[in-house]
Amino acid sequence: MATSRYKDKDGGVVLSFGGQWVSWSHTVVAYLAFLSALIVGSALHYRKIVQNEWYGYPDEWFPSVSATIGDRYPERSIFMIFIAITSGPRFALVGLFYLLTAKPGHTLPKAVAISGLIRTLTCGGWTYITSTDDHDWHDILMISYIVFTIPWTTGCIALSPPNARAIKYRKYLASAFFGTLVPLVYFFIQHKVHRVAGAYTIYAFFEWALILLDVAFDAVTALDFDTFEVVVRDVKGASKGVNTSSMPTAVLEKEKEKATAGVFSAGFRLGEALDIVADVYHGFVFWSILTSLGVVVWYFPLWHMGISGYEALVMSTVTPALLAIRPLRFLIVKNQRVTHLLSLAGLLAYLVENPVYRLFTVGFGVGMSCLGWAATLYSDSVQPARLEARILAWTIGLLMSSVAKFAWYTNNPIWPIMHAANGGWNGTGLVLAILAALRFTRRAPLQGGNPVEDKSGSALLSALGIGGLFFALHSLLSDTSTMILWVWDGYPIRGPVSNVHAWYTIAAMTAGVVAGMSRRALVTTWTAYGVGCLGAALLTLYHRWVGYYGALALAAYLMAISIPLISSASKKNPAVTFGLGFLIYNFLVLFHVWVVAYAFVPGGPLVREHTDWIMITMMLLIGAGVFDLISQQAKSGRKMADRRRAANNNHRKYHLGTLGVLNVLFLCANFLRFPTNDYKPYHANDRLLTAGIWTIHFSLDNDMWSSEYRMRDLIKEMELDVIGLLESDLQRIIMGNRDTTQFLAEDLGMYVDYGPGPNKHTWGAALLSKFPILNSTHHLLPSPVGELAPAIHATLDVYGTAVDVFVFHSGQEEDPEDRRLQSEYLAKLMGSSPRPSILLSYLVTKPLEGNYNTYVSDASGMHDVDETDWDRWCEYILFKGLRRTGYARVSRSTITDTELQVAKFVVPATEEDAVSVWTAPKQLRDRRVPEHEVPEGWRFPGLFRGEGVRGHRYHVFDEPRYYQF
Incomplete structure (x- = not known):
């Protein structure tokens, strides 16, 4: 270790150690890399890693190095971690050996050092590029490694210092290494x-022996490196706190504090960190409860097909208005812990089976949550640092909610529509929420029954700003895919997609929080507001990347302005700023629904299809709050003082750390959600395409549970290659800002077209396909009176043949003229396609009557999958240019209110086959045969015969129908 000579002479030794530790560290970590992978692999995947292309256990019973380190998780990951650590000592070992042997005028040490460096690099190559990844490059790099091992070993022996033990060990180990190559090759x-x-097992033993001998050869350098001492010396005294600059220390500290905004000027304290974590989690709980309210409310008008009366629970957010009553305000401010704990009823609601009682439980939780947070912010408003910490918890809690929803495919794991059967973590979330609420409320309130109110601004303007702000945060930022789907316009992909680019939204939100926290003077300007308005306009008016760039600008602005707007509102009368603010928010939520649900609500036609009006109203309301902020600053002149005072808040470094952790967690979830499927159809050998149509009722089952898992199971077990989903647009507050298609597509290994986005004012139409989507266009069919009818026209690459698929949802029964116009539009659209085609649709007509004869006509060229099926009213499958082989109807169980209809088609393999299909007479196409006359690959799964499984069975015909010509 370090000697007194160095310390006395230089006085700056920071670290010193013997050179032999470089060798020992390399040896230990290298052996750990390989042996740990061998142990873990044998324990977890023994039979798989001993299997080769010819034999498995018991013929082969010991794994090769390549199979151990390259084929399976987690042994591959463990190996790569340790081998990465090995690289440092490995390069240091080569460098020290060069320093030990280099002599003036000698080139051999340089040549040996170069071969050692190349050998080290090729070692990284064959260990990180395994035979499973790329067999050719793995072999090339492995052979290169062995080739460069020859000059390295012989050079080390030739240059070995006069050390008898080292020379002896090097000779023995080198001889054993090269001698092992002979039986290895054999x-x-x-x-x-x-x-x-x-034979491969014996080969594996020799392969492992090479590894052990190779590392052992390099370990011999420990006998030579004991002559070295590695010393890290501080020549300027910076490690002792010595100022090495000409500037005074005080000035340097001030500059450093300025550069970091004072965030890291204080030390780390575990208690403070736990406070921030608890606050942020409590903020996450608030947003989880608030965003769940719309979903459980929406369940009731779905089943009533109109106003149910339960919509009144939306108004449960206005409970802060109760703070206008002085005795009640005193009671709530003094008992904030009780109020916040009562709000957790919104999480406990998942235990309530009855949907009505569950709704009321959630409504109570939302009311208590809004009331508790308003009281807390009001109480803490006299202390800027504490108030800012609360507001940051609220805003970062929203970001955490978006991260959690991304990880759970747009569902929040602690929502009351979730439980263990569909991926919910309700129990865990509730326990953490109780602990967080207790810590969140552990400090005494700063104000009592007669709080001091800020009279310098307008409570009304603040309320307008709060209403617009909370609607914007909830409607646009409570899920990372919402704004991406606003700008989605089909295939080929020319813009962002949810499972790849969603982090950009999180990054923009993060930047907004940081700006609002550290650059408040910049945020509270008309210039910044103008940027936000520009972003809103781009998002509303444009698609693809231009629209998304506007979305990112708007996201950053909304998060940034949240901090000063909420701060200002907290210092005024909370009954007005939060009570009235949430009332305005509620009206915007209703406005948000009426633009698409205008057929079911009073006054709906006045605002139909006017999302642009919503965006304008939202930004004007936020502008009112900004006007109040700017007016206050102009009158009080406190802008700079508040900024300086806030800059010293110690909580900021913990909030920044929390933001960093959440971003990392999001990226980890992003990595885990990376598509790994190969999108293979179920019966490729038969050139079979199995298509289905299903109206999924907004992914809420009959018992108010999220239904994605159950849908996934039926789609998979029915072996569907293509499916159209209707009533699938969930990207609204009232539906939870969800996207069922993400989970289904990624879990089933399918391409997905979401269809017309949430700003297109439809109930939604989506397409999932095992076959590549070459092109897709979205259509909004004529709807002068009733709801807009969405349609997708997609061209798929089906076994090398272009096949068109149409997914369509017709208007409701009450508007016959709409449905007539829509039938003519769609018939013309289908008739314009010269390719084989399938229609997966919801037509609202009886077979062989009315508009049916427009859809099935010479104009469209389409045929009914089974015109004898008289029991249809809504769902229909039509086709042309394909060989229909089967048709079935599967009962829905309690997933939705509509069955799943399925048809099987064979895609013509040759041009002659295609011509015969197009020209076949009707009586030949409609020839029905018993199941045993069709090939096995054409048959429907037997799982759903008879009573079926989980409430799903073949019904109406009691069994599938088969056709052959």
Whole structure:
């Protein structure tokens, strides 16, 4: 270790250690890398890693190095972590050996050092590029490694210092290494060429021996490096706090504090960190409860097909108005812990089976949550640092909610529509919420029954700003995919997609929080407001990347302005700023629904299809709050003082750390959600395409549970290659800002077209396909009176043949003229396609009557999948240019209110086959045959015969129908 000579002479030794530790560290970590992978692999995947292309256990019973480190998780990951750590000592070992042997005028040390460096790099190559990843490059790099091992070993022996033990060990180990290559090659040939059982196991032993001998050879350098001492010396005294600059220390500290905004000027305290974590989680709970209210309310008008009366629970957010009553305000401010704990009823609601009682439980939780947060912000408003910490918890809680929803495919794991059966973490979330609420409320309120109010601004303007702000945050930022789907316009992909680019939204939100926290003077300007308005306009008016750039600008602005707007509102009368603010928010929520649900609500036609009006109203309301902020600053002149005072708040570094952790967690979830499926159809050998149509009722089942998992199971078990989903647009507050298609597509391994986005004012139409989507266009069919009818026209690459698929949802029964116009539009659209086509639709007509004869006509060229099926009213499958082989109807169980209809088609393989399909007479196309006359690959799964499973069975016909010509 360090000697007194260095300390006395230089006085700046920071670290010193013997050179032999470089060798020992390399040896230990390298052995750990390989041996840990061997142990873990044998424990978890023994039979898989001993399996080769010819034989498995018991013929082969010991794994090769390549199979151990490259084929399976987690052993591959463990190996790569340790081998990465090994790289540092490995390069240091080569460098020290060069320093030990280099002599003036000698080139051999340089040549040996270069071969050692190349050998180290090729080692990284064959260990990180495994035979599973790229067999050719793995072999090339492995061979290169062995080639450069020759000059390295011989050079090390030639240059070895006069150390008898080291020279002896190097000779023995080098001889054993190269001697092992002979039987290694022999047994590899026995395995690969002659396919001898057990030969690969013997080969594996020699392969492992090479690894052990190779590392042991380098370990010998420990005998030579004891002559070295590695010393880290501070020549300027910076490690002792010595000022190495000409500037005074005080000035440097001030500059450093300025550069970091004072965030890291204080030390780390565990208690403070726990406070911030609890606050942010409590903010996450608030947003989880608030965003769940719309979903459980929406359940009731769905089943009533109109106003149910339960919509009144939307108004449960206005409970802060109760703070206008002085005795009640005193009671709530003094008992904030009780109020916040009562709000957790919104999480406990998942235990309530009855949907009505569950709704009321959630409504009570929302009311208590809004009341508790308003009281807390009002109480803490006299202390800027504490108030800012609360507001940051609220805003970062929203970001955490978006992160959690991304990880759970747009569902929040603690929502009352979630439980263990569909991926919910309700119990865990509730326990953490109780702990967070207790810590959140552990400090005494700063004000009592007669709080001091800020009279310098307008409570009314603040309320307008709060209403617009909370609507914007909830409607646009409570899910990372919402604004992406606003700008989605089909295939080929020319804009952002949810499972790849969603982090950009999180990054913009993060930047907004940081700006609002550290640059408040910049945020509270008309210039910043103008940027926000521009972003809103781009998002509303444009698609693809231009629209999304506007979305990112708006996201950053909304998060940034949240902090000063909420801060200002907290210092005024909370009954007005939050009570009235949430009332305005509620009207915007209703406005948000009426633009698409205008057929079911009074006054709906006045605002139909006017999302642009919503955006204008939202930004004007936020502008009112900004006007109040700017007016206050102009009158009081406190802008700079508040900024300086806030800059010293110690809580900021913990909030920044929390933001960093949430971003990392999001990226981890993003990595885990990276598509790994190969999108293979179920019966490719038969050139079969199985298509289905299903109206999924907004992914809420009959018992108010999220239904994605149950839908996934039925789609998978019915072996659907293509499916159209209707009533699938969930990207509204009232539906939870969800996207069922993300989960289904990623879990089932399918391409997805979401269809017309949430700003297109439809109930939604989506397409999932095992076949690549070459192109897709979205259509809004004529609807002069009733709801807009969405349609997708997609061209799929089906076994090399272009096949068109149409997914369509007709208007409701009450508007016959709409439905007539829509039938003519769609018939013309289908008739314009010269390719084989399938229609997956909701037509609202009886078979062989009315508009049916427009859809099935010479104009469209389409045929009914089974015109004898008289029991249809809504769902229909039509086709042309394909060989229909089967048709079935599967009962829905309690997933939705509509069955799943399925048809099977064979895609013509040749041009002659295609011509015969197009020209076949009707009586031949409609020839029905018993199941045993069709190939096995054409048959429907037997799982759903008879009573079926989980409430799903073939019904109406009691069994599938088969056709053959």
